[in-house]
Amino acid sequence: MAGVAEQGDTAWPDSAWVRTAGSPPMWPQPQGDIETGTVVVGGGFTGLSAALHLAEQGQSVTVLEAADPGWGASGRNGGQVIPGLKADPDALEAHFGPEWGPRVVRTVGAAADDLFELLSRHGIACQARQSGWLQPAHCSRAMAAVRQRADQWRRRGVDARVLDGDEVRDLLGCAPGVYVGGWLDPRGGSVHPLALARGLAQAAAGAGAVIHGRAPVARVHREGGHWRAETPGGRVRAQRLLFATNGYTDGLWPSLRRSVVPVFSQQIATAPLPPELRERILPQGHVVSDTRRLMRYFRLDDEGRLLMGGRGPFRDRVGPGDTDALNREACRLFPDVAGIPLETTWAGRVAMTADHLPHLHALGNDAYAAMGYNGRGVAMAVTLGRILADLVAGTPARDLDFPVTPVRPLRLHALRRPAIAALTTWYRLLDRRDERSRSSVEADLAQP
Ligand SMILES: Cc1cc2nc3c(=O)[nH]c(=O)nc-3n(C[C@H](O)[C@H](O)[C@H](O)COP(=O)(O)OP(=O)(O)OC[C@H]3O[C@@H](n4cnc5c(N)ncnc54)[C@H](O)[C@@H]3O)c2cc1C
Structure with a gap:
């Protein structure tokens, strides 16, 4: 490429x-x-x-x-300001060892606060809001991981909150039963x-x-x-x-x-939502990325557009034909958005290591x-x-x-493209399996 x-x-x-x-x-x-x-x-x-x-x-x-x-x-x-890395603090400390581990955790944990402080020091106007980052869990296994993540940050002084399924539904304003719970990190927020x-x-x-x-x-x-x-x-x-x-x-x-290895992430943006939907969807201005392996991330922008992103096709330019899966997901999460026209879609490169x-x-x-x-x-x-x-x-x-x-x-960098394609298909299957297993657990629980 x-x-x-x-x-x-x-x-x-x-x-x-x-x-x-x-x-x-x-x-x-x-x-x-x-x-x-x-x-x-x-x-x-x-x-x-x-x-x-x-x-x-x-x-x-x-x-x-x-x-x-x-x-x-x-x-x-996505303009989601997220403290920390994908690895949890305990894992980072184990990986980097006793000398570097705690320093790395401090640095990555402070990254969001440091950014908001830099923006105010330089008067950079970019619609910055430290209203919190929410990570909803798509299945009970992910919920257990989320609980541990919140615990680990709480042990390090962060006012992290574990949320049950109803709280997540209210904070997202989404359809019931999509997420089993989640956690809220108050250090996160949004920017343009x-x-x-x-x-x-x-x-x-x-x-x-x-x-x-x-x-x-x-x-x-x-x-x-x-x-x-x-x-x-x-x-x-x-x-x-x-x-x-x-x-x-x-x-x-x-x-x-x-x-x-560059992989592509794609986003869609709806037209600005009408006021009654803006009051219901993400009413407290949280930005959200979920726990799926092929993660979905979403937020509203300042003018009330719903922005949703996820893994995209392997190219820099995308068009309306590429957005079906993201559209379906937006409507599954927020059924009232089904009638709102899409304004645009675009993609960019994420560097994986x-x-x-x-x-x-x-x-x-x-x-x-x-x-x-x-x-x-x-x-x-x-x-x-x-x-x-x-x-x-x-x-x-x-x-x-x-x-x-x-x-x-x-090693095998030249084979990255077929390897990523195979991994993406595999992850998609695992995400579906997680969601199916959640539905069957819920169905069992619902039995009289
Ligand atoms: C669609 C998408 C959604 C994302 N959402 C989030 C999110 O919500 N939250 C989050 O934390 N992260 C997110 N990320 C990741 C985040 O955007 C990146 O990690 C971050 O922007 C990387 O910044 P950078 O300056 O290192 O690289 P970039 O912003 O990619 O800048 C690299 C620049 O190098 C230039 N360049 C390359 N080669 C040359 C050359 N030979 N000569 C001169 N210039 C060159 C390119 O033109 C490019 O502008 C997302 C990424 C994508 C693509």
């Missing part, structure tokens, strides 16, 4: 976010020879956060974005992701970073003890090089490309990377961008808030 720079398809997707964010600011293309301290490849949350934090420390930094800031996953996602990306770019520029759009980096190489990043319009010479390309990572650094964890890499010769958010990057990419900036600015790796790990290219 060609990367964005190789492919050259840099038109904005027809997303609800693009439709509601206003006209994009024009960032200049690089021209001629440019000198900078740090060159950042990729202008999403990771790259823009790194640039903002470096510029705040008085460092010279230049961002090269193939399309425009926020064009990648950062401007297309494209407005956030553009706001980060403005804040970084305001702090002294140089941001370039339509700047696909075609080649990076060492020359006279410096890095050279070449774009069609200009060449940048820098002491340090950062990769912040996540699911859009191309062949610039081959082992990085092979360390992540073998261990389902994001990674911070030191690539040698003052080159670094942060990527692999596994679909949990709204808060975490901004956090890793900040930590990248600390690393580049000279904080020793042992003092960072997240460990630096070697790049581990996935």
